[in-house]
Each structure stands twice: as structure tokens, then as C-alpha cells.
Amino acid sequence: MTAPIVQLVTSRLHHADSYTLARFEATGGYEGLRKALSMTPAAVHDEIRAATLLGRGGAGFPAGVKWGFTPPGVWPRYLVVNGDESEPGTYKDRMLMERDPHQLIEGCLIACYAAGLSQCFLYVRGEMALAQTRVATALNEAYAAQYVGRNILGSNFSVDIVLHWGAGAYIVGEETALIESLEGNRGMPRLKPPYFPAAIGLYGKPTVVNNVETLSNLGGIIVRGSEDYKQYGSESSPGTRMFAVSGHVRRPGVYEVQHGVTTFRELLYDEQFCGGIRNGNALKAFIPGGGSSPWFFEEQLDLPLEARPVGGAGSMLGSGAIVVMDETTDAVKACLRVVRFYARESCGKCTPCREGTSWLETILQRIVDGHGRPADIDMLLDVGDNISPGPYPAASWESEGLAAVPFPPKQTTICPLGPSAVAPVVSALRRFRPEFEAKIRRRALGIPVRVEDSTHV
Amino acid sequence: MSRLSPQNEAVAHEIISRYPWKKSALIPLLHLAQEQDGYVSDEAMVHLGELVDVSPAEVLGTCSFYEMFKREPVGRYLVNICTNISCQLLGGEELLHHAEHALGIKAGNTTGDGLFTIEDVECIAACTEAPCLTVNYRYFYKVEDGDFDAIVEDLRNGRQPTRKAAESGPEGQIPPHGTLALQRQHIPADRVAGNADPDRASAPVWLEQA
Missing domain, CATH: 1.20.1440.230 (NADH-ubiquinone oxidoreductase 51kDa subunit, iron-sulphur binding domain)
Incomplete structure (x- = not known):
């Protein structure tokens, strides 16, 4: 039995004006920010940690834990938003930036408040002109409405969100390369250790790098609470995840499904999702988590969309990109x-x-x-x-x-x-x-x- | 072509002011130069080096790493056709082949009239809408050979192509090469929180008072 469809991060996308401040406010927007500001930063951090929000960029590391890796007493700390979506097969962050930019901005603000991050750089992939337009417009609206900038909503919380944009380089999605690029350099990854820029990142200071979809979940988690969030998905992978299914299925598309409980078979074959392989053809292989992931076959269809079992089976869930090849594929x-x-x-x-x-x-x-x-x-x-x-x-x-x-x-x-x-x-x-x-x-x-x-x- | 115009130099200073380190502004500034001239000229790179206090060689070092920056003029319309896996499976390579025949050039080249440049590009994040292409970074979805011909015909005749365009209205309009976002970020002076200076270490006030 397929888990029911729940829309947590894509709930507004069916509105034609989903990207406007008016629509966002009319659909519960910035309520998460208001609620967060009524809590202590530590309480907000605890709530996100309790939700076990796994990073949606590829590595799947829990966001709340990642924030905690910043060394105590070292300031300032930065937030860098990874919107450089370029993994082959991946199409979700662009959708969220183009069609619900305020939800992302709210997530950035909550992360900065909770983890004490003093400035946010929102790095959008260079080729995504519409996403840049929509995020710039949304930021201008949000500044005017006192959601971003100095003394947000009359509080002592002040942070700038700076829109930054790239210029065409897949490697910049790697977080230390992203930081190099943000410093104006060639986007080459830095030597490890340190393994996380949380210790030494942008300008040599502690830096949290989070994915667009990850941050887009924060507002909802704060409004509804981590307990409510955890009723969806599985125990170790709560909530929902967006998957772009492309290639030889009848209905390619971006689907938000319950994380860790829905299986590949359900996503690929159920009528409410992709509806099976095109022309009634047989499945030859599928790439489960973007171009970087080892291929899966018929035998792996019943695995749940969850990092651990997929990893044990020899691949990764990666960036939520499933590419389906039918029997005609060379x-x-x-x-x-x-x-x-x-x-x-x-x-x-x-x-x-x-x-x-x-x-x-x-x-x-x-x-x-x-x-x-x-x-x-x-x-x-x-x-x-x-x-x-x-x-x-x-x-x-x-x-x-x-x-x-x-x-x-x-x-x-x-x-x-x-x-x-x-x-x-x-x-x-x-x-x-x-x-x-x-x-x-x-x-x-x-x-x-x-x-x-x-x-x- | 040239250094940044006085008007663009003002935009450049506004962008630079948003970063603790000036060099961070370099990629947005290179885009600004490309928006002004359609490509990034040597003179512009010298100017950008002056603006962010690095040598022209360092500007070139950054510029040459990123494939969107063109250091010589390209066609008025840069047509990027995706052939990566999701598009390949649904005919992206055949679409590119058709485009090369239709325009009489190989990918990476510009037509003699200076109107079109074709590129064989990597994944552009529209995988569920394959095969896809962009014209000056505006998306077209599920493009078949006939759609490509119609898009080219419209552009040749100065019309905005609508067939298979992902967006309608002003956001679907195809601007000159180099123009990306139609809206720039502006932080009002009375709303700016200020840069977090990496050399000035102090805990954020909202954490201290919590």
C-alpha cells in the first residue's frame, strides 16, 4: 500500500502566483519565522535536531547536527545556501527557487537565528535566470516588509541575505568549491581535512552550507513542530522528499513523496506517480540518485527511498534524481x-x-x-x-x-x-x-x- | 569593447558593498560586464581587477574557469541544447544533430549572420521535461525538431518564440545574451544589517541576549 501523498515543501506550487509575497503570507508564510523569534535560538535548534531533517543535497547529513559542528566561540559564522543544482537528472531546487522563493528565504532566516549565523549568501546556479529573478524580487519584497535585514520584525535579530549567482561549473556544488567560488576564485574543492566547512569555511570562518530543499523545510517544521513532521516518512528519514523522475517512464515529473517508506517500484509504477515504463516496455536499469550513483535494476525496485538501505544495496539516494532506462536503451x-x-x-x-x-x-x-x-x-x-x-x-x-x-x-x-x-x-x-x-x-x-x-x- | 559604463560601475559598487571581501563580487561583476557587452572583454577584466583590488590575471583566472563567460562575441542567441543522460534518453542528441543541420554549424560555433550560437551542454535541471534547451538561458521544454525550427524562425523574424517556452509573459521574453535576472537585489540603506566582518569576532547579539 503506497503511503499517502503529503505536500510539505511543494504545497504552494499549484498556485499561479506561488512566488509572490502576497500568496506566501496568505498561505501561512513567515509564520515559522515569527514562531522561531518567539523561541530561544537554542530551542529552535533543538526542534530542528529533533526533526532529524536529513540534508537533501546529496550527502544526506542531518541539518541540525551539521549546524552543531561550528566550533564554540568562533565568530562570525556564515550560512551559504547551495542552489547550484547541476547533478544529472536533478530538478527540484530550481523549482523551489522559481516558484516558492519566500519559503527558502524563511528557511535561511530560521537557520541563521538558530545557529547564530551572521550573514547568508544564497548561491543560485548561473544558468537559472528565472530563479535569480524570482529570488531577487522576493528578497526585495522581504526586506521592505521587515522580514530580512536589520531588526527583523522589530526583534534584535538582524541578518542580510545576499543573492549570489554562479557561472556554469558543476563542481561548485561541492561545498568547499562553492565557498571558493563565493570568494571569487576558480571553483576547486579544498583539501580535507577539515571535512566540514563548519570548522573553517568562507573567509576562513565557520560556515554552514545547506541545500535549497533542506532549508525550504524549516518553516513548516517550526510551525507544525518536529513531532508532527515525524509522523510522515520513516523513523530514521522523517518527512518527505522531492524526487525528479526522468527518462523512459510514462509520466516523468517531480514528485514529493514520504521519505523512507515509499519504494522505487511505487514511485515508478503507481498510477498516481509515473505510471510505469513507456509503451509497456521492460525496465533495463535506473539511476537512483543522480548521475553519480551506481545503477539499480529490476531486483532493487522494492527498496524504500531511504539513504541507508539504498547505500547498503550499493548505491545512493543522492540528490533525488531517478533516471529510468527501458529495454531500448544502448x-x-x-x-x-x-x-x-x-x-x-x-x-x-x-x-x-x-x-x-x-x-x-x-x-x-x-x-x-x-x-x-x-x-x-x-x-x-x-x-x-x-x-x-x-x-x-x-x-x-x-x-x-x-x-x-x-x-x-x-x-x-x-x-x-x-x-x-x-x-x-x-x-x-x-x-x-x-x-x-x-x-x-x-x-x-x-x-x-x-x-x-x-x-x- | 570596454570598461564598465559609469552606470554599471555604480551597480558594481553596490554589489561589492554586500561582501566582506571585495573579490567575492567577482563572478557577479563578470556577469555585469557580459551583460553590457555580450561578452567579457579584456578591458572589462582590467576594470574589474581595479574595482575589487586584484590583478587582471586573477580576474582572468576566475573568468576562464566558468563556462558561461565568453571572452569573445557569440551569436545574439545562445542556444544551449542538453544532451545529458535524461535528455539523451529522449532524443537530445538527435535534437542537437537536427539543430546543427538546420543552422549549418557544428556545436560550439556561430552562424555567419551572427544570430545563433549552438552549444552541446550538460544537465540544465529540466530533466523531467526532456529534451530541453535554453535560448539566452530561457527554457524550452520537450522540444522536437519542428519546435526547434519554429523557435529559430521566430527569432530570425524578431518575434518572441512561444512554442514550448517554459514561461509566458515578460519572464518568457528572450533578452540579449548576457542578461540573466530581470530584477536585481537592492538592500535599502535603512534595512541593511551589514556585512559580517571575518576579522571582527563577536557573537551575534540575538544569541547573547537569549
């Missing part, structure tokens, strides 16, 4: 396309990633082009092993006697971008190796000549 081409993304987006700081991702792309491209060599499959795995040594996370395949390798992968790089490029390679080779071999064998038969493009200069 696994080698799909694998190449995902790998090409990481090769293009590698910042070049770590050698295994800079060199490895490019070589993975080069080798896959020649296999797709019909120039593959018999040694290429082993070479792909070898290059992957240089980026992520040891067994790479993968789904189980019972009929072949293959057990799951749990997430996460090991890495020889500073950040997870390089290892992400290995996910499609290992996933596709483990499950669809004959497709790679067939393409490589075709080389021996000669290269077909295509005339379609021959007149094209």
Missing part, C-alpha cells in the same frame, strides 16, 4: 554520456580525476564509434581503480551470484567527482558486459560508412 552510449559529463566537469585539481575521467571518455567513445579494442574493457576497469581503488559499489545480481558492494566508494581524489565517473562504468560493465563486447567485436567486421553527413561542411 547501455554503452548511456554510460559514455554520463562519463563524458564528469570528464568535462573535472576541475583538474587531482590527477586521478583529471586524467582518469578523460581516458574513460576516450576509451568509451572509441568503443561506441566502432574502434574498440579487446583490451579496452580491462583498461576501463583499471582506470576506474586508479580513481576508486578496491571493489566499487554495485548492486547485487542474484541470478549471477554477485553480491552487493555497499556505498560509498574509496577515492584517491579530494572530492567525489572523480569516483562518480566510475559509477556508470562499473554498473554497465557488470550488468551489460556483452553489449560492450559486441561493439568491440564489430570492429573486426569493418567500419560502416555513413553517408548522411557527407554533404555537411
Whole structure:
């Protein structure tokens, strides 16, 4: 039985004017801020911690705990909002920024109040012009209405929210790269440790980096209370989560479902969600958590949408992006396309990633082009092993006697971008190796000549 | 082209004032230069270096990392066609192929009349609306070959394309390349809380008095 649909963060989106201050105020907007200001900051922090609000950006770390990592007595502390949504398959933060910017602003304010963060930088992805327009307009409205800025709603709480925008670089979604970018530099991840910018972040000061969807949940949690929030979802993953389901389903879309209880099968096949695979085709594979996640198959459909079981099964829930491939999909081409993304987006700081991702792309491209060599499959795995040594996370395949390798992968790089490029390679080779071999064998038969493009200069 | 105009320089100072460190304003300022000229000129980078107290080389270092910044003129319409996985599965690569044939250029190039530049881009966060493209960063959803032709035809004739446009009204209008948001943030002087200076360590007043 599918858990009932509950709309916590997408509740306003059906209104045509959902992005305006008037609509926001008419639908309970800024009530969370008012209530928070009537509580002590510590009480607000406790309420969020009690709600076990897991980060919605990818890593899934509880927001309340993350705030607590800032070292005591070190000031100022900053809030950086990660709105640089660029993970392949992911479409939710853009929707929230474009269509409910005030809900996000309210979340920023609550986080700053609770965790003592003195300035907030709201980093919107560069390509998202409409999100920038809507957030700028909303901030201007909110400043005029005394929700943001000096002495908010007449209290002693004062904080500026500064709209910042990027310029096209996937790696900037990594939180230390985001901070570098916000300091006006090339967006390259910083060396770890420290593992969290909570200790040393923006301008060398304690910095909380939270995702747009995470912050968009805060107002509702404060208004309704953590107990109410926890009636939805599972015990370890309360509330709801937004999932963008794309690819070969009948009804691709962004769905808010109860976290940790709804299964992949329900989301992909139920009539109220995606309604099954297009044209009645068979499922070939699906990417459960954005381009960086190892692929799942038919056998994993009954897993709940919850980080721990998905991780144990060899992948991750990541950024809430499910990409569905039906039986007509060319696994080698799909694998190449995902790998090409990481090769293009590698910042070049770590050698295994800079060199490895490019070589993975080069080798896959020649296999797709019909120039593959018999040694290429082993070479792909070898290059992957240089980026992520040891067994790479993968789904189980019972009929072949293959057990799951749990997430996460090991890495020889500073950040997870390089290892992400290995996910499609290992996933596709483990499950669809004959497709790679067939393409490589075709080389021996000669290269077909295509005339379609021959007149094209 | 040129340094920032006096009017844009005033905008630049307003943006810079919102950051504890001036260099933080660099990416928004590079966008401002691109909005003024359609691309980021060498002269503009020198000017930005003066404004945020870094060398022109440092400005170039930042500028060259981000793919939205063009250091030479592009077409009046920058058409970004997504071919990443979600779009690939629903015909993004075929759409790009059609676009290349229709305009007679390969991705990464500009038509001879200076109207169109095509780019083969990575995921632009409209995965459920695949295949998708943007024109000067305005979205078009579920684009088929015929839709592409209609969009191009409209733009050639100076009309705003509406077919498969994600937004209607002013927000769906396609501005010149370089213009992103239609609205800038302005913090009124009587409402500004002030920058949190990293060198001045004191606990926020609302925590102390709690």
C-alpha cells in the first residue's frame, strides 16, 4: 500500500502566483519565522535536531547536527545556501527557487537565528535566470516588509541575505568549491581535512552550507513542530522528499513523496506517480540518485527511498534524481554520456580525476564509434581503480551470484567527482558486459560508412 | 569593447558593498560586464581587477574557469541544447544533430549572420521535461525538431518564440545574451544589517541576549 501523498515543501506550487509575497503570507508564510523569534535560538535548534531533517543535497547529513559542528566561540559564522543544482537528472531546487522563493528565504532566516549565523549568501546556479529573478524580487519584497535585514520584525535579530549567482561549473556544488567560488576564485574543492566547512569555511570562518530543499523545510517544521513532521516518512528519514523522475517512464515529473517508506517500484509504477515504463516496455536499469550513483535494476525496485538501505544495496539516494532506462536503451552510449559529463566537469585539481575521467571518455567513445579494442574493457576497469581503488559499489545480481558492494566508494581524489565517473562504468560493465563486447567485436567486421553527413561542411 | 559604463560601475559598487571581501563580487561583476557587452572583454577584466583590488590575471583566472563567460562575441542567441543522460534518453542528441543541420554549424560555433550560437551542454535541471534547451538561458521544454525550427524562425523574424517556452509573459521574453535576472537585489540603506566582518569576532547579539 503506497503511503499517502503529503505536500510539505511543494504545497504552494499549484498556485499561479506561488512566488509572490502576497500568496506566501496568505498561505501561512513567515509564520515559522515569527514562531522561531518567539523561541530561544537554542530551542529552535533543538526542534530542528529533533526533526532529524536529513540534508537533501546529496550527502544526506542531518541539518541540525551539521549546524552543531561550528566550533564554540568562533565568530562570525556564515550560512551559504547551495542552489547550484547541476547533478544529472536533478530538478527540484530550481523549482523551489522559481516558484516558492519566500519559503527558502524563511528557511535561511530560521537557520541563521538558530545557529547564530551572521550573514547568508544564497548561491543560485548561473544558468537559472528565472530563479535569480524570482529570488531577487522576493528578497526585495522581504526586506521592505521587515522580514530580512536589520531588526527583523522589530526583534534584535538582524541578518542580510545576499543573492549570489554562479557561472556554469558543476563542481561548485561541492561545498568547499562553492565557498571558493563565493570568494571569487576558480571553483576547486579544498583539501580535507577539515571535512566540514563548519570548522573553517568562507573567509576562513565557520560556515554552514545547506541545500535549497533542506532549508525550504524549516518553516513548516517550526510551525507544525518536529513531532508532527515525524509522523510522515520513516523513523530514521522523517518527512518527505522531492524526487525528479526522468527518462523512459510514462509520466516523468517531480514528485514529493514520504521519505523512507515509499519504494522505487511505487514511485515508478503507481498510477498516481509515473505510471510505469513507456509503451509497456521492460525496465533495463535506473539511476537512483543522480548521475553519480551506481545503477539499480529490476531486483532493487522494492527498496524504500531511504539513504541507508539504498547505500547498503550499493548505491545512493543522492540528490533525488531517478533516471529510468527501458529495454531500448544502448547501455554503452548511456554510460559514455554520463562519463563524458564528469570528464568535462573535472576541475583538474587531482590527477586521478583529471586524467582518469578523460581516458574513460576516450576509451568509451572509441568503443561506441566502432574502434574498440579487446583490451579496452580491462583498461576501463583499471582506470576506474586508479580513481576508486578496491571493489566499487554495485548492486547485487542474484541470478549471477554477485553480491552487493555497499556505498560509498574509496577515492584517491579530494572530492567525489572523480569516483562518480566510475559509477556508470562499473554498473554497465557488470550488468551489460556483452553489449560492450559486441561493439568491440564489430570492429573486426569493418567500419560502416555513413553517408548522411557527407554533404555537411 | 570596454570598461564598465559609469552606470554599471555604480551597480558594481553596490554589489561589492554586500561582501566582506571585495573579490567575492567577482563572478557577479563578470556577469555585469557580459551583460553590457555580450561578452567579457579584456578591458572589462582590467576594470574589474581595479574595482575589487586584484590583478587582471586573477580576474582572468576566475573568468576562464566558468563556462558561461565568453571572452569573445557569440551569436545574439545562445542556444544551449542538453544532451545529458535524461535528455539523451529522449532524443537530445538527435535534437542537437537536427539543430546543427538546420543552422549549418557544428556545436560550439556561430552562424555567419551572427544570430545563433549552438552549444552541446550538460544537465540544465529540466530533466523531467526532456529534451530541453535554453535560448539566452530561457527554457524550452520537450522540444522536437519542428519546435526547434519554429523557435529559430521566430527569432530570425524578431518575434518572441512561444512554442514550448517554459514561461509566458515578460519572464518568457528572450533578452540579449548576457542578461540573466530581470530584477536585481537592492538592500535599502535603512534595512541593511551589514556585512559580517571575518576579522571582527563577536557573537551575534540575538544569541547573547537569549
